[in-house]
Amino acid sequence: MTLYDLALGPFAEFGFMRRALVGCLALALGCGPIGTFLVIRRMSLMGDALSHAVLPGAALGFIFGGLSLPAMSLGGVGAGLTVALLSGLVTRLTPLREDASFAAFYLISLALGVLLVSTHGSNVDLLHLLFGSILAIDDATLILIGAIATLSLLSLAVLYRPLVVECFDPGFLRTVGGLGGLVHTVFLALVVVNLVAAFQALGTLMAVGLMMLPAAAARFWVRELWALSAVSSALALASGFLGLLLSYHLDLPSGPSIVLVAGLAYFASVLFGPRDSLRALYLSRQQPAA
Amino acid sequence: MSGSPDSAVVLHDVTLAYDGHPAVHHLSGAFARGSLTAIVGPNGSGKSTLMKGMVGLLRPAGGRIRPAGLNGGIAYLPQHAEIERRFPISVNQTVMLGHWRRIGWARAATRELRGRAHRALAAVGLEGFERRPIDTLSAGQFQRVLFARLIVQDAELILLDEPLAAVDWRTSEDLLRLIVSWHRQGRTVAAVLHDLDQVRAYFPQTLLLARECVAWGPTREVLMPQNLRRARHMSEAWSGEAAHHRPGPGPRRAGFSACPNPLPASGESEGPA
Numbered sequence: 431m432t433l434y435d436l437a438l439g440p441f442a443e444f445g446f447m448r449r450a451l452v453g454c455l456a457l458a459l460g461c462g463p464i465g466t467f468l469v470i471r472r473m474s475l476m477g478d479a480l481s482h483a484v485l486p487g488a489a490l491g492f493i494f495g496g497l498s499l500p501a502m503s504l505g506g507v508g509a510g511l512t513v514a515l516l517s518g519l520v521t522r523l524t525p526l527r528e529d530a531s532f533a534a535f536y537l538i539s540l541a542l543g544v545l546l547v548s549t550h551g552s553n554v555d556l557l558h559l560l561f562g563s564i565l566a567i568d569d570a571t572l573i574l575i576g577a578i579a580t581l582s583l584l585s586l587a588v589l590y591r592p593l594v595v596e597c598f599d600p601g602f603l604r605t606v607g608g609l610g611g612l613v614h615t616v617f618l619a620l621v622v623v624n625l626v627a628a629f630q631a632l633g634t635l636m637a638v639g640l641m642m643l644p645a646a647a648a649r650f651w652v653r654e655l656w657a658l659s660a661v662s663s664a665l666a667l668a669s670g671f672l673g674l675l676l677s678y679h680l681d682l683p684s685g686p687s688i689v690l691v692a693g694l695a696y697f698a699s700v701l702f703g704p705r706d707s708l709r710a711l712y713l714s715r716q717q718p719a720a
Numbered sequence: 721m722s723g724s725p726d727s728a729v730v731l732h733d734v735t736l737a738y739d740g741h742p743a744v745h746h747l748s749g750a751f752a753r754g755s756l757t758a759i760v761g762p763n764g765s766g767k768s769t770l771m772k773g774m775v776g777l778l779r780p781a782g783g784r785i786r787p788a789g790l791n792g793g794i795a796y797l798p799q800h801a802e803i804e805r806r807f808p809i810s811v812n813q814t815v816m817l818g819h820w821r822r823i824g825w826a827r828a829a830t831r832e833l834r835g836r837a838h839r840a841l842a843a844v845g846l847e848g849f850e851r852r853p854i855d856t857l858s859a860g861q862f863q864r865v866l867f868a869r870l871i872v873q874d875a876e877l878i879l880l881d882e883p884l885a886a887v888d889w890r891t892s893e894d895l896l897r898l899i900v901s902w903h904r905q906g907r908t909v910a911a912v913l914h915d916l917d918q919v920r921a922y923f924p925q926t927l928l929l930a931r932e933c934v935a936w937g938p939t940r941e942v943l944m945p946q947n948l949r950r951a952r953h954m955s956e957a958w959s960g961e962a963a964h965h966r967p968g969p970g971p972r973r974a975g976f977s978a979c980p981n982p983l984p985a986s987g988e989s990e991g992p993a
Contacts, residue, residue, distance in 0.1 A: 470807065592825050595817060598807040605775055605796045606820040606873075653808050653853060 440678045447674060450564045450684065453575050453631050454670025457640055460579035460624045462663025463586055465645030466655065467617065471597050474642050475529050479536035480618075481625045481638035483513035485543030488559055488629065493550045497558070499570050503626050510622035513539055518618075543634070562633030562685045564674075571630050578627040582620050589613055594655065632685040639689035640666050647696040650703025665695050728753045728788055728877050728908035729774055735782035736766065736773045742781065743769040745932045751877075753788070756903040757910045758923035758939065762955035765930045767912040768799050771881045774910075787877065793821060795875035797866055799882045799912070805855055805862070812850040814865055815840055818872025840871035845894060860891035867898055878902055880911040884918070896922050916943060930954040 441447045468477045487509025488502040495501025513535045520531040547556045567575075586593070595603045596610045596617075603610040628637035644665035648658045673688030680687075702709050727750040736744040744766035751757055759767050772778040773785055775796045787794065795818075815837040816829055823829055841847055844864040854862060863883070870878060880899070884892040900922055902909050910927075913919050919926055919939060926942040928934040930951040935942040 470804070588825070591823075594809070595820070597804060598809055598814075599801065599803045599817070601798055601802045602817065603820075604777060605794065608820060608824075655808050658808065 436679070437675060440675065446565050446567070447678065449567045449569075449572055450631070450674055451671060453564060453567050453572055454640075454674070454688070455667055456572075456575045456579040457624075457628050457631060458644075458663045458666035458670060460582040461628060461641040461666055462644060462661075463659035464582060464621055464624050465641035465666075466648065466658045466662050467593065467597065468621065468642065469645045469649065470655070470658075474646070476532050477621060477625070477638050477642055479517075479532035480510050480514060480621055481629070481641075482536040482543075482634055483539040484510045484622070484625055484629050484637070485559060485634040486539045486546055487512075487543075488626075488634065489543045489546035489550075492555065492559065493546060497555070499568075499574060499630070502559075503574060503630070506626040506629055507622055509539065510625060511619060514618045514622060540634075558633070560633045560635045561683065562629065562631050562636060564631040564684045564688070565677075567631060575627045575630060578623050582624055585616065585620055589616060593617060632688065636685045636689045639692055640669065643689065643692035643696045644669065647692075647699035647703070650699040650705055650707045653705065666692065669695060726753050727751065728755070730786045730788070731783070732786070733783035734770075734773065734780050734785055736769045736778055737781040738766075738769045738772075738778070743931060744773070744929070746783070747929075747933050748783075749927070749933065749936050751908055751910055752925075753908055754903070754906045755908055755910075755925050756900070756923055757925040757927055758919040759910055759912045759927045759929060760914070760916065760919060760943075761929035761934070761951055764958065765951070765955060767929055768881050770929065771796070771798075771879050771910075771912060774879060793873075793875055794877045794879060795870045795873040796879045797870060797881060797883055799885070801866070807854070809854055810850065811841065811846065811852045811854060811857070811865055812837060814854055815868045815872055818869040818874075821873075836874075837868070837872050840868040841865075843871060844868045844898065860887040863887050863891065863895065867895055871898075876907055878907055878909045880909070882912050882914070884913065884915070892918070919943065931958060 441451055465477070468474055484506040487505035487507070489505070490509070491498070491501035491503070491505030513532075517528065517531040517535045520526055520534075521528040524531075543559070544556065547559055592603065592608050592610070592613045595608060596613045600610050603613075624641065625637050628640055631637075632640060644662040645658070647665055648661035651661050652658055669692035670688050673691040674684060676682060676691065677684040677687040700707055704710060729751045731747050731749050734744060734747045735742055743764075747770070759770065761767050769778065773780055774787070775794055776787075816823075816833070818837070818840070819829065819833050822833065838850070841849060844867050846861065846864050846868065849857075849861070849865075854865065857865065863886070867883075870880075883899075884895060887895065896918060899909055899911060911923070913923075920943065923939055925937065926939040927936045928942050928947055928951055931954065934951045934954070935944075935947045
């Protein structure tokens with residue numbers, strides 16, 4: 431088996447593999463920077479919570495529209511935004527910390543979603559919603575994912591400066607009237623739509639994987655914010671590429687394969703990355719930096 | 721009734737509550753334009769709360785806080801800045817944030833604005849640190865960076881909440897010198913401080929706060945032993961109350977003399993002077 435057969439053949443031969451790869455590319459472009467901001471804002475768990483929050487909405491869409499793209503996407507976005515809003519409200523009105531209120535809402539939504547799908551659909555439908563089906567992406571889904579990636583990158587370009595300040599020093603942004611609350615809300619909305627995009631490919635349980643793992647790994651390679659975003663996107667794309675190949679050659683489910691490759695990249699970064707990795711901290715440095 | 725045009729901030733019978741508990745009671749007075757005032761008082765005496773009220777982060781539960789028309793707004797350095805110290809941002813970028821009101825979301829950072837940031841860094845003794853990531857700085861160096869950002873903000877009113885709390889002797893000397901230089905430039909500066917020697921050495925005006933105003937005026941007169949004793953006495957009263965919190969604003973106050981009010985008395989003066 432040549433390298434061509436191993437790495438490029440499957441994509442050249444099968445349209446569904448090509449579409450899956452393009453889907454991964456679009457997802458990687460949007461999820462890289464969004465995931466980077468989530469990690470930097472210490473909101474990784476919130477990303478996780480929001481990804482599960484998408485499920486009951488998608489399930490409602492499924493009940494009313496079947497496996498239809500617009501119905502499930504709209505439902506997912508609606509549910510995700512609702513959970514973001516409600517948990518923000520609980521945090522603001524009570525002393526409960528934001529991560530705890532997000533965790534509460536995500537457990538509730540996950541249970542509700544599974545209940546909705548199980549009572550109205552088959553186990554196959556449930557598996558589809560939970561784990562996605564990137565190999566079954568059609569053109570409409572591809573356009574949706576691409577549109578969401580485009581929207582995300584454009585919004586981030588506009589929001590970049592206030593978002594950076596809101597992450598770095600929210601108190602300062604408040605005193606100079608920088609609309610930090612608005613920026614935070616728009617950012618959460620971007621997280622939700624990106625999760626809905628990823629949900630089409632990877633399902634609710636795996637959607638956040640392509641967002642968080644590369645962003646967490648990038649931290650061990652570069653320092654600057656733009657570089658973190660770029661490395662996250664690159665790692666996400668590489669994970670998509672290798673994960674798809676793995677799932678093709680070894681006949682594994684594609685969503686988990688992609689996320690596991692991203693997980694491997696994460697472990698490799700923790701161990702061997704040039705910045706703050708275990709190797710950099712404990713092995714190669716003879717004299718500690720002054 | 722209305723504050724004189726010589727006041728940068730006028731407080732009219734201001735009551736501020738923090739987390740539902742009243743922390744500053746019926747404070748009246750004014751920060752004169754161009755004044756340099758130290759705000760001192762025991763822990764929990766409402767100093768930080770007063771700062772937040774003046775910046776506008778906290779709405780008064782009673783009374784009015786009226787900042788006069790101030791050029792360049794208010795520059796405020798909070799006590800525990802919610803700053804993410806590990807954020808991947810450089811010293812220069814942090815200082816450039818001081819230009820926020822001029823550059824906002826999308827306007828370009830011109831050469832002139834960059835020049836001002838550069839000079840501000842030189843003024844705080846951090847020339848050459850421009851490209852350093854902030855997570856490599858010591859606490860003192862980082863405080864200098866925040867002071868450089870204050871310089872860049874170029875505000876007429878500068879409020880500092882314990883600016884010298886976590887810095888070494890040399891840094892605090894340098895920063896105090898900067899504060900005094902702002903005063904010389906005609907800016908209005910108020911700073912929460914703990915070290916009374918520093919207050920006596922550098923601050924012409926002092927507000928001694930113990931939830932209520934104990935004394936407000938020239939530092940030498942305010943920091944008299946009897947005033948300090950009274951502030952301590954009042955703080956013991958409320959630490960005792962802490963067990964069954966929410967002290968009523970009314971009854972206890974009558975026993976103390978009201979603030980020697982630098983304003984022409986604003987209608988209701990409380991208690992005998």
